[in-house]
Amino acid sequence: MGLFYVDGYNTVKFLLNLSNKYIFMKRVLITGAAGFLGSHLSDRFIKEGYHVIGMDNLITGSMDNIEHLMPLKEFEFHHHDVSKYVYVAGDLDYILHFASPASPIDYLQIPIQTLKVGSLGTHNLLGLARSKKARMLIASTSEVYGDPLVHPQNEDYWGNVNPIGPRGVYDEAKRFQEAITMAYHTFHGLETRIIRIFNTYGPRMRLDDGRALPAFIGQALQGKDLTVFGDGSQTRSFCYVDDLVEGIYRLLMSDYAHPVNIGNPDEISIKDFAEEIIKLTGTDQKIIYKDLPKDDPKQRKPDITRAKEMLGWEPKVSRAEGLKITYEYFKNYLAKKSAQEAQV
Template identity: 85%
Template sequence: MAKERVLITGAAGFLGSHLCDRFIAEGFYVIGMDNLITGSLKNIEHLFGRDDFEFYHHDVSKFVHVPGELKYILHFASPASPIDYLKIPIQTLKVGSLGTHNLLGLAKAKKARMLIASTSEVYGDPLVHPQTEDYYGNVNPIGPRGVYDEAKRFQEAMTMAYHTYHGLETRIVRIFNTYGPRMRLNDGRVLPAFIGQALRGEDLTVFGDGSQTRSFCYVDDLIEGIYRLLKSDYAYPVNVGNPDEITIGEFAEEIIKLTGTDQKVVYKPLPKDDPMQRQPDITRAREILGWEPKVSRAEGLKITYDYFRSLSKEELYTKEHNTFEGYARK
């Protein structure tokens, strides 16, 4: 009996590569697609040579054709870190708009169910805490983060339009800060930035006074939530993240303790539109999906730290984040 086929865009990225692993483990034939503008083949090289995986090097902002049947499409192609979307703002907007449109059209043609990766950034710098799916957000469309925030907001709107007008089976996951192996060490996000600085013996940089909060979800928990949402009958957005909130200042101290280093914490001005609070309300995920995170931050950080320690010196000392010093870290 032929395996059901799933298309995963952004397959060579952090989350996309973990999704490829999960769907192969679930018995699917996986088609990975990525233009490698931010993804890395290193994340999926262990899958090459398998008879249940193939890879398309393609930009989904251009017409997408995949021969044969598709059961599911998961759209995870998008720059997701400030380093990336500040460097390639037009591509970020195009993958959220043109790319989403192309894939929704493919899903319609194939009669496939499509799940899109949205983000907590649709809430902007929230005036409601914690953030529920019913909150419309506080987003600056022309600020430095607007290219990412508005691309994701448009992506949700386009997806719901296809669901209501064409009757397409769609799912929307709003992803909160996630971490784990295969993150890029120097992509500008706070967790890999802190660990990278600690491993290089540098002081840890905190933007603002460190009182802003984040909530970190381990990647295995996130992938489980995404898989359950895809299989569910719920078409509206669902927050998937860990509600265990911590200030950035406290988190820096956790990283110093974890790495056994004696660096100081240095403070720099807070970037424009940087969210002061980020914590998911996961009531909907608990009630509809029967999901909640299982991996504690201490456990997940140890696994992630061990992964980063295994990187080469070349990877460790490629300090891309210094190129955009002063911009927001998610």
């Protein structure tokens, strides 16, 4: 009886210790989890030892991005639109709100949903954060600066945005998102963080999302000429996704509540960028020019002084290195897709 009791006690103790790993994990809700950034954030927080609750309505996200996470005990997925009431059982330590169409091709096709996820969705999640006493980080964007009259853009610049132009549905959704988040912070004392994300790239982007980098790589890999809008003199600054995720993580864990730019200040013209992609892919495509869309920003370059000072953060991955990784991802992705289609 004594031996049985000891063995039983030790067995129960072992099982409790094993289960405690999961019971007492910190829990984070990531909206837009099946998207490009959301899926990388899910990877990072699982790596850091969190239980991740991914939420997405899949309007622009893809289950392919989180397929590798579905078997894990540390991950659960909720198919839900955050513009509607959001319920999550149990405790929450953090909420990261990354649900939103982010490319012009998407938010021009679904303008109402874009406005709703930035307004109603943010409001719902702020209410959830308040009820759970969770810290919430929102994904804002460099688009709050509009077509900027200040260069590079720092967080004190208020922007030059056309609220009723075609891009207004995205720009103003994000500006409202910042305003209501700061209101919850000042009025309710909610722990909030605001990140302004500049152009980011890497594996799991959609080739058809209309942004320059995946569009150029996709066109080059498919033997098409590269399309540049305007004369190509407009500039962008591209940040590799791993660098961005590091900046997001540091901001979330900081005690700083005001907006912080996270991006790579290595600026390049779109024309020069297209030529870099042609050289990278080893193709002989030409560059063709089309009319510049209305209100398209002519300059994009983050001032990251605040990120350096407050977070000790700056990008580490060079554009050459990041583009090589991204190109290999897309090349393998298209090869796999072609093989799957051939089997059908």
